[in-house]
Amino acid sequence: MAMLEVNDIHTYYGNIHALKGISITVEEGEIVTLIGANGAGKTTTLRTISGLLKPRQGNVTLWGEDIVQYAAHEVVFQGVAMVPEGRGVFAKLSVKENLEMGAYSRKAGSGIRQDMDRMFALFPRLEERIGQLAGTLSGGEQQMVATARALMARPKLLLMDEPSMGLAPILVDGIFDTIKEINQEGTTVLLVEQNALMALSIANRGYVLQTGEVVISDSAENLKVNETVQKAYLGID
Amino acid sequence: MEEKTYTWRDLINYGLLGSVVTLYFGMIGMLELFDERILITPFLSLGDVLLFSGVIGIVFFAVNKFASSLNEAFKVGAVVGAVSAIFPIVLSFIATSELIAEQFVIRDVFVSVTDRLVEIYNFGLEPIVGSLVLIVAFAIVGVLTALFIKTDPKIERPLLMGIVLTLGIGLFSENVTQILGNLPAGIGRSISRLLFTNKALTIVSALIIFLLTAGITYWRMRRPTTGESRGFNFSFEDISNRGLNRAQMIQLAIVAVVLLLLPWMVGSFLSQVLFNVGLFILMGLGLNIVVGYAGLLDLGYVAFFAFGAYTMGILTTATSLNPGLGLNFWTALPFAILIAVMFGIILGVPVLNMRGDYLAIVTLGFGEIIRILALSDWLAPVMGGAQGVLKIAKPVFFGVEMGSPETMYYMVLAGSLLVGFVAIRLRDSRLGRQWMAMREDEDVAEAMGINLVQTKLMAFAIGAAFSGLAGAIFSARVNNIFPHSFNLLISINALSLIIVGGIGSIPGVIIGALVLVGLPELLREFSEYRLLMYGILLIVMMLVRPEGFIPAEIYKRELRADEETETEIEAQVTSS
Numbered sequence: 001m002a003m004l005e006v007n008d009i010h011t012y013y014g015n016i017h018a019l020k021g022i023s024i025t026v027e028e029g030e031i032v033t034l035i036g037a038n039g040a041g042k043t044t045t046l047r048t049i050s051g052l053l054k055p056r057q058g059n060v061t062l063w064g065e066d067i068v069q070y071a072a073h074e075v076v077f078q079g080v081a082m083v084p085e086g087r088g089v090f091a092k093l094s095v096k097e098n099l100e101m102g103a104y105s106r107k108a109g110s111g112i113r114q115d116m117d118r119m120f121a122l123f124p125r126l127e128e129r130i131g132q133l134a135g136t137l138s139g140g141e142q143q144m145v146a147t148a149r150a151l152m153a154r155p156k157l158l159l160m161d162e163p164s165m166g167l168a169p170i171l172v173d174g175i176f177d178t179i180k181e182i183n184q185e186g187t188t189v190l191l192v193e194q195n196a197l198m199a200l201s202i203a204n205r206g207y208v209l210q211t212g213e214v215v216i217s218d219s220a221e222n223l224k225v226n227e228t229v230q231k232a233y234l235g236i237d
Numbered sequence: 238m239e240e241k242t243y244t245w246r247d248l249i250n251y252g253l254l255g256s257v258v259t260l261y262f263g264m265i266g267m268l269e270l271f272d273e274r275i276l277i278t279p280f281l282s283l284g285d286v287l288l289f290s291g292v293i294g295i296v297f298f299a300v301n302k303f304a305s306s307l308n309e310a311f312k313v314g315a316v317v318g319a320v321s322a323i324f325p326i327v328l329s330f331i332a333t334s335e336l337i338a339e340q341f342v343i344r345d346v347f348v349s350v351t352d353r354l355v356e357i358y359n360f361g362l363e364p365i366v367g368s369l370v371l372i373v374a375f376a377i378v379g380v381l382t383a384l385f386i387k388t389d390p391k392i393e394r395p396l397l398m399g400i401v402l403t404l405g406i407g408l409f410s411e412n413v414t415q416i417l418g419n420l421p422a423g424i425g426r427s428i429s430r431l432l433f434t435n436k437a438l439t440i441v442s443a444l445i446i447f448l449l450t451a452g453i454t455y456w457r458m459r460r461p462t463t464g465e466s467r468g469f470n471f472s473f474e475d476i477s478n479r480g481l482n483r484a485q486m487i488q489l490a491i492v493a494v495v496l497l498l499l500p501w502m503v504g505s506f507l508s509q510v511l512f513n514v515g516l517f518i519l520m521g522l523g524l525n526i527v528v529g530y531a532g533l534l535d536l537g538y539v540a541f542f543a544f545g546a547y548t549m550g551i552l553t554t555a556t557s558l559n560p561g562l563g564l565n566f567w568t569a570l571p572f573a574i575l576i577a578v579m580f581g582i583i584l585g586v587p588v589l590n591m592r593g594d595y596l597a598i599v600t601l602g603f604g605e606i607i608r609i610l611a612l613s614d615w616l617a618p619v620m621g622g623a624q625g626v627l628k629i630a631k632p633v634f635f636g637v638e639m640g641s642p643e644t645m646y647y648m649v650l651a652g653s654l655l656v657g658f659v660a661i662r663l664r665d666s667r668l669g670r671q672w673m674a675m676r677e678d679e680d681v682a683e684a685m686g687i688n689l690v691q692t693k694l695m696a697f698a699i700g701a702a703f704s705g706l707a708g709a710i711f712s713a714r715v716n717n718i719f720p721h722s723f724n725l726l727i728s729i730n731a732l733s734l735i736i737v738g739g740i741g742s743i744p745g746v747i748i749g750a751l752v753l754v755g756l757p758e759l760l761r762e763f764s765e766y767r768l769l770m771y772g773i774l775l776i777v778m779m780l781v782r783p784e785g786f787i788p789a790e791i792y793k794r795e796l797r798a799d800e801e802t803e804t805e806i807e808a809q810v811t812s813s
């Protein structure tokens with residue numbers, strides 16, 4: 001049984017038909033990436049999986065259990081955490097408080113200290129800035145806070161929405177290294193990216209989205225040499 | 238630091254602004270009325286303070302905006318101050334000139350332009366001499382204000398404290414006399430005879446009070462300030478972790494004794510004032526949870542006050558007009574709170590998906606709907622319509638009937654302590670953090686596993702409970718309630734006091750209630766201008782200290798963070 005199965009979901013914003021039957025599978029331990037142009041429906045897909053949006057049709061299962069029935073805050077308890085697009089840190093809370101907020105879905109006190117230390121091992125920068133307000137951090141540091149905060153929930157599946165957006169190229173490498181590291185430590189990752197080349201270089205498999213539909217799905221190696229993908233997303237003619 | 242540039246025009250503009258303010262206070266009759274209250278015999282009245290307040294205010298803004306050095310401040314203060322005299326001078330010439338009087342009489346249009354007003358503007362002198370004196374006086378006050386802003390806070394603070402306390406005692410001489418009169422063995426009466434003549438301070442006593450206050454403040458500021466001994470500073474964690482140290486214990490004991498004896502020290506009238514302040518503290522603490530903690534702007538908060546009051550009234554009334562159950566206060570109290578909570582949730586559900594302005598407008602509507610329903614004939618059989626609910630029971634406590642302001646004071650005191658305790662615990666609880674996250678970003682909070690529906694409804698429910706408690710106590714105090722007691726102004730008052738005190742801050746609620754509820758009660762004779770002063774206070778607060786008198790930690794950080802980012806941006810801009 002696949003860890004996550006998204007079966008033919010249709011999601012709307014009012015009358016706007018944003019997802020027109022998307023199907024995706026993610027196996028445990030994988031990094032799977034969704035690539036596609038702006039407005040293709042990548043964010044909408046993640047928001048539907050995490051319960052922030054409800055599909056009008058189709059279902060989402062985690063270990064075979066339908067999670068569409070759950071509200072967003074309940075999905076977190078099922079082991080799915082999200083790093084939202086544009087980072088979405090609590091700007092007026094300190095780094096430490098942001099991380100504590102991430103452990104919110106867990107029983108109070110159980111290993112939060114150790115987890116926080118793990119996060120500081122993963123992101124040493126954050127330990128230096130532990131008392132600083134998240135809103136005053138640089139873009140890269142905010143991305144670290146958002147990622148660490150999501151990991152504090154000890155998710156089985158981590159949804160990441162364009163972690164490289166707006167970051168200097170030199171920081172992007174670091175972010176992708178970290179994603180690989182997180183994955184190696186046992187967290188399955190569903191990664192949304194516009195930076196297709198980078199995403200494909202760390203992912204096992206990928207899906208290409210276009211106006212609310214999956215147009216190609218293949219292994220990362222194959223996608224990298226796929227002509228359409230090269231033309232549209234990798235900037236290779 | 239960047240050089241502040243300005244032109245003569247800027248200064249004149251500011252001066253004209255000050256002039257308009259000074260003129261306005263006169264034209265609406267405020268100066269003349271305030272002039273009747275003497276603060277220090279024989280020369281300083283409240284009217285004089287008001288006359289100069291426009292200049293002081295405008296020079297304050299001008300100096301902060303334009304002057305970086307002391308010399309500049311001197312110049313800005315003098316020019317802005319002198320220019321501020323223009324319109325009052327023009328007015329007094331118009332009013333006194335025989336030539337103009339033949340054409341038209343200014344009093345026919347502006348009824349407040351009396352001979353007395355002209356006298357105030359001219360210090361009782363001939364128009365020409367008086368005008369010169371006014372210019373010089375305003376310039377001097379402007380310069381003094383400017384110097385004051387530029388002095389070391391080490392000197393500024395004691396001076397300010399001295400001035401405020403001296404003028405305060407002069408202003409509230411009657412209340413002070415009354416409090417002193419309650420001291421045993423007539424000591425108080427002799428003291429007040431020494432302090433006051435004709436309900437005002439004498440020059441000597443004013444000087445003594447000023448010097449004492451300034452001296453004590455200065456001495457206290459000079460002492461090395463270790464975090465512990467400084468001021469009145471309790472945090473809940475500290476107390477539960479370390480217990481209280483000796484000094485804190487003594488402080489706490491003194492405060493407790495004073496709070497307990499207060500109504501007997503201040504007498505009946507001031508007890509009633511304290512009672513009203515306490516009611517608004519109760520409401521403020523509740524609204525603070527909704528607005529300050531959870532970030533939900535609720536303008537219909539009076540509705541829950543009304544639910545508490547009406548439930549108490551209907552359950553305990555002894556008349557046959559309303560189908561009273563004749564319960565006693567204590568039995569009815571839990572129901573009053575429960576009904577308020579219930580409606581907190583019922584009115585909360587429809588607004589779950591609303592934010593910001595929409596939420597404010599809809600809750601505003603709810604508040605009015607509740608008041609109109611209470612007034613309606615349809616519900617008159619239960620709620621009494623325009624007649625209201627009469628003869629509401631007074632609480633009986635161990636056989637003692639409470640009804641006087643002094644005894645009811647204890648009721649709000651107990652209520653405030655309880656509610657304050659609950660508010661502190663909530664703030665530091667899991668729920669408190671949920672509110673904080675929700676206020677910051679609803680989507681992220683939800684993605685973090687926070688149940689928004691539950692979290693919002695909890696805020697509405699707890700806020701309503703506090704307000705309902707206040708309402709119940711209110712109706713037991715006044716014994717008769719009418720729909721018009723529950724108007725929009727109560728919601729606005731409660732909201733203003735938490736903004737002025739500092740959103741999200743518990744001590745802020747107390748200060749806010751004292752300033753916005755207590756002061757107006759003491760200054761009843763000027764109640765005509767109450768809303769004007771209220772408005773001025775709010776505007777000045779927002780300009781000078783938007784975070785409130787005692788800001789909550791998180792909002793303080795927010796403002797500081799904004800400054801930090803600004804300077805960071807500036808640094809980047811200048812370095813590139």
Ligand SMILES: Nc1ncnc2c1ncn2[C@@H]1O[C@H](COP(=O)(O)OP(=O)(O)O)[C@@H](O)[C@H]1O
Binds near residue numbers: 018038041043
């Ligand atoms: N809040 C919204 N309201 C209405 N339409 C939206 C909203 N968010 C996204 N859309 C529309 O849904 C489509 C998919 O958007 P999105 O999932 O954000 O794309 P991506 O993340 O791939 O850039 C786009 O056409 C977009 O305009």
Ligand SMILES: [Mg+2]
Binds near residue numbers: 042043044085
């Ligand atoms: Mg997107």
